[in-house]
Amino acid sequence: MKYINHESVVKRMMSRLTINKVFKVIFFFATLFALLTLAILFYRIITQGIGYLTPEFFQNFSSRFPAKAGIKAALIGSIWLMFVVAPVSIILGVGTAIYLEEYAKKNKLSDFIRMNISNLAGVPSVVFGLLGLTIFVRALSLGNSVLAAGFTMSLLILPVIIVASQEAIRAVPNDVREASYGMGATKWQTVVKIVLPSAIPGILTGAILALSRAVGETAPLIVIGIPVIIQFLPTGLLSQFTALPMQIYDWAKRPQQDFQFVAAAGILVLMIFLLIMNSIAIFIRNKFSKRY
Amino acid sequence: MAQKQVSDQPSVQELIAKSSNKKQKQLVEKLIPIILFIIASISVLTTIGIVLTLIVETIIFFKDIPVFSFLFGTEWYPFANKEPAFGILPLIAGTLKVTIIAVIVAVPFGIGSAIFLSEYASDTTRRIIKPILEILAGIPTIVYGFFALTFVTPLLQQFIPDLKIFNALSPGIVVGIMILPMIASLSEDAMSSVPNSIREGALAMGSTKLEVALKVVVPAALSGIVASVVLAISRAIGETMIVSLAGGSTPKFDFDVTGSIQTMTAYIVQVSSGDAGYGTTIYYSIYSVGFTLFLFTLVMNLIAHAISKKYREEY
Structure with missing residues (x-):
């Protein structure tokens, strides 16, 4: 006597297994969709922009004529911007992270600061632009200078750097700290000589990724009134300037077909800029990261 | 020989006394948390700055435009010359x-x-x-x-x-x-x-x-x-x-x-x-x-x- 009808089990199992296989394919294509879009995006921009990527493109200022338009002012401007954003955002971000991880007591105030940081991360970048316009451009009358844009961008990427630094500091095991205290070191000595050196690869990786977000961010620059047609290089921190994404935005908006290609070339420069930054981040992560 | 070398160097107690400028160290240890707290409060100040900026300027806006017509108006023509x-x-x-x-x-x-x-x-x-x-x-x-x-x-x-x-x-x-x-x-x-x-x-x-x-x-x-x-x-x-x-x-x-x-x-x-x-x-x-x-x-x-x-x- 048979208790289990083998045939019917196989039959029912088969349909469930087929459905499983069908859905595996569906999920795979869902994943492929993103990859495919990325491929098309890169292909389009490279084929459109590569023709305009000549040495003159890097030596010319922007122009009304597509053939003469260059990216010099924007590229140098973006580098200037980074020289303000990097120190300001890293000092503020790492300082906040050290405070929260090493010094802050577990009370409502520290909870509030943490909650505030996670909410700040969700504020749209265009709203940061409004903050920069009111506080830095008008109230502190810095004008639409490198400094005003730099401060605005620093505040924008601050939450990202704080969170990355917090994670890096948290990953340093407590044994090491206690060993340091055991040798008679004070808290600050432990932080500077023990915790920070081991956390620095993580902090730098996070910081560079955050900075590359600042390089590509356009909306706050538009809101604080960064001009696009600039025929000179910045001379100081209070000088007017323009940046890569601003220049691309200006070109992409123009109706002439040829400016589309100039914009694509500008995007290529921006992407190469980001690629270099990200490679440095990956290099640091692989070279210096320590495991306990 | 070995003993003599040891006795030439300052004793451990002396070394500790020498290296720990207690007052200076204590000052640093007290100042650092305060400085770090000030840095950490910048993120809170940013939020306050955003909210205050938006509220203050929005209130000025509402002096010109009634709140009701802003919230429920179905037309947005800010650049119209006659009746924006x-x-x-x-x-x-x-x-x-x-x-x-x-x-x-x-x-x-x-x-x-x-x-x-x-x-x-x-x-x-x-x-x-x-x-x-x-x-x-x-x-x-x-x-x-x-x-x-x-x-x-x-x-x-x-x-x-x-x-x-x-x-x-x-x-x-x-x-x-x-x-x-x-x-x-x-x-x-x-x-x-x-x-x-x-x-x-x-x-x-x-x-x-x-x-x-x-x-x-x-x-x-x-x-x-x-x-x-x-x-x-x-x-x-x-x-x-x-x-x-x-x-x-x-x-x-x-x-x-x-x-x-x-x-x-x-x-x-x-x-x-x-x-x-x-x-x-x-x-x-x-x-x-x-x-x-x-x-x-x-x-x-x-x-x-x-x-x-x-x-x-x-x-």
Whole structure:
């Protein structure tokens, strides 16, 4: 006597297994969709922009004529911007992270600061632009200078750097700290000589990724009134300037077909800029990261 | 010999006394937490700065324009010479159109990819695909905007001849592509944190992988998945450059997705890149729109926060 009808089990199992296989394919294509879009995006921009990527493109200022338009002012401007954003955002971000991880007591105030940081991360970048316009451009009358844009961008990427630094500091095991205290070191000595050196690869990786977000961010620059047609290089921190994404935005908006290609070339420069930054981040992560 | 060398050097007590300038050290130890606290409070000051800026300038705006006609007005013609109208509903409609299209694109593809990566893909596949998704997430939005304007819109026009150059459909789809990696990666994190013992239990009962994924893993990770979607919606609402480049600048209060629209963010950009004089009603209107935008995203972020906190399942 048979208790289990083998045939019917196989039959029912088969349909469930087929459905499983069908859905595996569906999920795979869902994943492929993103990859495919990325491929098309890169292909389009490279084929459109590569023709305009000549040495003159890097030596010319922007122009009304597509053939003469260059990216010099924007590229140098973006580098200037980074020289303000990097120190300001890293000092503020790492300082906040050290405070929260090493010094802050577990009370409502520290909870509030943490909650505030996670909410700040969700504020749209265009709203940061409004903050920069009111506080830095008008109230502190810095004008639409490198400094005003730099401060605005620093505040924008601050939450990202704080969170990355917090994670890096948290990953340093407590044994090491206690060993340091055991040798008679004070808290600050432990932080500077023990915790920070081991956390620095993580902090730098996070910081560079955050900075590359600042390089590509356009909306706050538009809101604080960064001009696009600039025929000179910045001379100081209070000088007017323009940046890569601003220049691309200006070109992409123009109706002439040829400016589309100039914009694509500008995007290529921006992407190469980001690629270099990200490679440095990956290099640091692989070279210096320590495991306990 | 050895003894003599030792006695030549200062004793341990002397060394300690020498190196610990107690007063100076204590001062540093007391000052450092204060300095760090001041640095940490800058993030709080930023939030206060944002809220105060928006509120103060919005109040000035409301001196010119009544609150009621701002909140419920269905016409937004700030540049009209004779009778400018400041009713925010058309801008909200534009934002919602783009956001809804983005969600329709991003949620199925995002969660589909998350299930594939977490339940089906081998370790090698996952190690290849996850960094590519990160690249997608790291592309500046201005690049997506250019892509929407020069590739997606012409492509869609081949299927929908009525589609205008500026429309809601194309930026909506591209915003969806932009938030897709966020949903995929956060949902994948949530699914991966479901312990393997539960999966193995279900598999041992004869479930197929699909049944494990849909009936065990997804329900267990649901709070994380929903939180990721809400966060992504908040990103889509605040997205600026894609809609500025491909969405147009015609605020309309309707359900049409093929014609030109304007979102709240695109309006702020339009006014900022033109030259609305400082102190005009138009100048203050960008703050009132910014404040509305800020409240929208704040509510979304708080909801996401509450979901992931309240319904987090601990194993």
